[in-house]
Amino acid sequence: MYQNKKYGAFGGQYVSELLMNTLKELESAYREAIADPKFWDDYNYYMKEFVGRENPLYYAENLSKKYGTKLYLKREDLNHTGAHKINNVIGQILLAKRMGKNKVIAETGAGQHGVATATGAALFGMECTVYMGQEDIERQKLNVFRMEMLGAKVVPVTSGSCTLKDATNEAIRTWAKKAEDTFYVIGSAVGPHPYPEMVKEFQRIISKETKKQIMEKEGRLPDTVIACCGGGSNSIGMFAEFLENKDVELIGVEAAGLGIESGKHASAMALGKPGVLHGMRSYLLQDDNGNVQIAHSISAGLDYPGIGPEHAYLRDSGRVSYVSITDKECIDALLELCRLEGIIPAIESAHALAYAFKKAETMKADDIMVVCLSGRGDKDVHTVAQYLEGKDMNK
């Protein structure tokens, strides 16, 4: 029967009856896969040979000097396709293959998960369709073209706010219609059970490597681990191995957009109420009538009104604290990393970095802080340029 499908009051399977058997099949295929060493051999093979892992845990010497504490960066930005997203995609596509499905669908916001899914589909010879909001298609033309080069079909979504939330709705609708031969590759630690757990397991490699690397370099665990949260996939992967180490402080950073008080933000934890969206129960931005509100952030990847259900649980249990960073703070941190370390980070990752700089004030010289640099910033150069020219990029 159903076990572990709820994280306290969060999680669950809020989907139509049409998808219940699909979820059951998925869960049993997933349980079999993760119990099979051969599955993990394949996963690890592609992580090493295709994605380029393990990636470094980089000691940011210049930043450490400036902020007076030891700052390490987990370099997910060095992965093939430029972010942590590929870890999860390879895991899910290997599972899809195992289940005999030859078509995959995905939702995408900024296009990173879409590109990663198109990449995985190309590698394993699968037909790939990506749902993307019309608004995002216009904002992220280059990623649309990338997906098309990789052989994927990009379907514009013109309902609701025409962004990630609506692209996800459309992917779920299509899945309900085509689940008999189609696998839905969800890009974040969201959705109905078992997706949040699956995504966590396929992103766990981030903290597995980090733990090993920090022991090699410092001989002890870090004091603080920081990662950004939209849906929460890089952060849940970064936290996974540290959850049991109660002395390691874990911090998730949401997007505060123009500021929480402005109402234009993407921080489900700050003001969100528990709600149900995309098959899960979690904290959710919603209005007085229970309609889902549109999130706002300069970062397309954090621009999501909900958050993964395990994060909601970790917040309420007190194990992880969740904070938020505004667009301005994020861009300042992004530029500082460029200039001091020669690394252009993704706008999403710069949120985690910005909070790390704030947090550093309370830390001692010997304290160790690890920040998940979840992606690289090539995709964001245009956005940053526009922001610096003073255009309103907060959509």
Added chain:
Amino acid sequence: MNRIEERMTKLKNNKEKALITYMTAGLPDMDKTVDIIKAQAEAGVDVIELGIPFSDPIADGPVIQDASFRSIEKGTNLTKVFEAVARMRKDCEVPIVFMMYFNTVLHYGVEALVKKCREVGVDGVIIPDMPYEEQYEIRQYLDEESPILIQLVSPVSKERIPMLVKDAKGFIYCVSSMGVTGQGGDFHSNLSSYLNEVKQIAEVPVMMGFGIRTADDIRGQEDIIDGAIVGTAFIRLMEENQYDLNVIADYIRTFKREMNG
């Protein structure tokens, strides 16, 4: 006795099939919604599904999504729909079922919703994103006096069918195609055998919905099912005819006559 059950018993005695329509509450406005309900009741509709608009209707196709969106823009919310139903109930006894997404229920309060439905005279609720396994949360507040939680069954429910049908009350909503509402006539290949399977063990009437436009669309299933549910096609008809009450009444009468003819 619940109005739905009353109506179902009457239909059974008359050997008639039920016509159930879906309309989004608040279109073209709330007063007109009440007028449309009454016009349908007079024309002989058996149950009205009143859609509570939600920002993210994942079980619905483009037509109902769009209706939902426009209704929200007009300021429709659950409180206003309850007020409208209360006004309607002064002189109209047609069975009403709310079709709503779970977030709307959760936001209002599960227990509060059940209580308010009872007070106002809402006879049932359909919550398409609350599958059987999650229904315990509302079941704990349901009794003989409360609205009926209508059970959905799908062409791929297979071994789940006995579980879904077992406690079903009012009627069973058999989804006729995969995906979302409003894919006109594109029914699942396995439709008849699945409807049969449900019908054989069901103790309450079995209705077929999703993609039905006219009585013609149920040809081939008429010996199995006890009625049809029309949503998208009905919304489209109302819009194309500027919510003309005569056109609406005609559609209901024609459909019922053809289905029972």
